[in-house]
Amino acid sequence: MNITYKIFLLTLLLSVANNIIAAEDDHDHEETKASISADNHEDGDDHGDETEEAERVKLSTKQTELAAIKVEELTARPMDYQVYAPGEIQANGYTSYLVSPRVDSVVLKRHVALGDHVEKGQALVSLFSESVAEAQADYRVDSSEWQRVKKLGRKAMGDSRFVSAQTAYEVAYARLLAFGLSQEAISSLHNKSRALGEYTLIAANSGSVQTDDFNQGQRVESGEALMELSDEKELWVKALLAPNIHLNLPSGTLAQIKVGNEWFTAKVIQEAHTIDPQTRTRVVRLLVSNDSHRLHPGQFADVYFAFATDEEVLAVPESALMRGSDGDWTVFIETQAGEFEAREVELGRSLGKWREINGVESGSRVVMEGAFFVASQIAKSDFSAHNH
Numbered sequence: 001m002n003i004t005y006k007i008f009l010l011t012l013l014l015s016v017a018n019n020i021i022a023a024e025d026d027h028d029h030e031e032t033k034a035s036i037s038a039d040n041h042e043d044g045d046d047h048g049d050e051t052e053e054a055e056r057v058k059l060s061t062k063q064t065e066l067a068a069i070k071v072e073e074l075t076a077r078p079m080d081y082q083v084y085a086p087g088e089i090q091a092n093g094y095t096s097y098l099v100s101p102r103v104d105s106v107v108l109k110r111h112v113a114l115g116d117h118v119e120k121g122q123a124l125v126s127l128f129s130e131s132v133a134e135a136q137a138d139y140r141v142d143s144s145e146w147q148r149v150k151k152l153g154r155k156a157m158g159d160s161r162f163v164s165a166q167t168a169y170e171v172a173y174a175r176l177l178a179f180g181l182s183q184e185a186i187s188s189l190h191n192k193s194r195a196l197g198e199y200t201l202i203a204a205n206s207g208s209v210q211t212d213d214f215n216q217g218q219r220v221e222s223g224e225a226l227m228e229l230s231d232e233k234e235l236w237v238k239a240l241l242a243p244n245i246h247l248n249l250p251s252g253t254l255a256q257i258k259v260g261n262e263w264f265t266a267k268v269i270q271e272a273h274t275i276d277p278q279t280r281t282r283v284v285r286l287l288v289s290n291d292s293h294r295l296h297p298g299q300f301a302d303v304y305f306a307f308a309t310d311e312e313v314l315a316v317p318e319s320a321l322m323r324g325s326d327g328d329w330t331v332f333i334e335t336q337a338g339e340f341e342a343r344e345v346e347l348g349r350s351l352g353k354w355r356e357i358n359g360v361e362s363g364s365r366v367v368m369e370g371a372f373f374v375a376s377q378i379a380k381s382d383f384s385a386h387n388h
Contacts, residue, residue: 056341057377064338069370071334076312076362081352083247085284087239087257087301091210091230092287099201099227100220102180105129107218107226108198114212118203118229121182125214125226126200132179133197136189139172143190207231210297230297235290237266239303240281245350247305249284257288258302259295264288266303307352315354320368321347322375331360332367332374340367340374 059069105127112118112125146169154162176186181199188194207229214226237257241247253268266286275282286303288295316331322342324330330342343364348356360366367374 055378056335056339057374057381058339059374059377061338063373063377064370067370067373069373070368071365072368074314074316074360074362074364074366076314078312079309079315079351079354079356081307081309081354083241083245083305083307083352085239085241085303085305087237087286087303089259089288089295089297089299089301090236090238091228091232091297092234092236095205095234096207096210096228096230097204098225099124099203099229100223100225101127101129101201102178103129103131103222105132105220107214107216107220109216110212110214111200112209112212112227114209116209118207118209120203120205122203124201124203126198127220128197129179129199130197132176132181132199135172135175135179136196139169139176139186140189140192142168142172145169201226203229205229205231232290232293232296235288235295235297237286237288237301237303239284239286240276240279241284243275243280243282245282247307249305253305255286256304256306257286258304259299262294264295309351313348313351313356314358314360314362315348315351315356316366317368318353318355320366320371321345321355321357322371325379331357332371333360334365334367340378342375342378 059067106129108126108128110125111123118124142165146165149157149162149165157165173186177183179199180201182202185199208231210228210230211225212227214220220226239255249268249271251268251270255266255268257264257266266288268284269287270285272283272285320331321329322332324342324344328344329347330344332340333343335341343360345357345359348358350356
């Protein structure tokens with residue numbers, strides 16, 4: 001065999017070997033691509049499952065018991081509900097009044113003290129005033145002149161003198177009334193031995209002394225409050241409502257108020273149409289009977305307004321509502337025993353501690369208590385799946 005023929009055979013064998021190797025490489029490459037594609041496909045399915053699983057969770061019987069999860073069937077029904085508002089007992093401004101001098105005076109003596117119950121016409125505080133002394137002196141003169149002129153008669157004195165004396169007397173009398181003297185006190189001025197300048201303020205109606213921030217010997221200005229009297233048979237309740245709560249509270253609407261451990265019935269008498277600039281709340285004023293005198297101004301009160309829906313509604317407790325991963329409101333539906341699924345809902349009216357919802361069918365088994373635990377378990381499983 002010559003050398004040329006040997007070279008030809010060797011070249012042919014090398015060519016066949018290279019073709020076999022290339023074919024094997026192409027086959028391995030296709031298997032690798034198919035394997036990668038299958039892996040990617042399987043991973044994609046896993047991610048899809050993770051997304052789906054992120055909306056539900058399965059809990060054991062022990063978990064549901066420890067978390068006190070309560071599931072109830074959601075049914076449409078008329079709702080009786082309450083709206084709460086913090087409140088305060090206040091004196092009845094329509095039966096209360098401030099005792100104050102109507103002219104600059106000096107306090108001589110107090111006749112009642114804080115907390116005392118006073119009757120109409122009872123003496124409260126005695127004062128002295130130079131202006132009152134002058135008015136009393138003028139009254140004595142004008143009263144005497146009027147008595148003399150009236151005794152002589154209009155014909156003897158003439159119309160002008162008669163009218164002038166009568167007018168001067170009436171003006172002097174009205175001036176003393178304006179200074180706060182009672183008719184009885186004015187009549188006693190005919191007694192010449194009575195000292196001028198002294199006068200006593202009396203109770204215009206029965207009530208209790210709410211404040212008496214003054215001292216004997218103190219000089220007080222006209223209009224300065226010495227005492228506040230209040231008839232406590234009926235008191236006000238000042239209820240503070242959030243401005244975003246819209247309630248129909250016509251006059252006469254009944255409410256229950258709790259003071260300490262006692263309950264009382266009150267009725268709405270007024271509703272403010274402005275927002276308090278200090279508390280940023282809307283004031284509703286109620287009237288409560290206090291015949292037993294168990295209530296006192298300054299006490300805090302819990303006010304509960306009762307309402308009922310006119311139609312059947314689907315509602316859940318506020319605590320059953322949770323924010324989903326996208327920020328929307330959700331409730332949790334028990335699809336099978338121990339398996340819970342998040343369901344997006346739209347919120348309706350606020351019904352006290354309950355909230356009207358839309359987006360869930362009547363008859364669904366909804367988590368009414370323990371929703372926070374269910375939400376945390378869903379978030380936990382979702383976190384674990386993504387990290388995996």
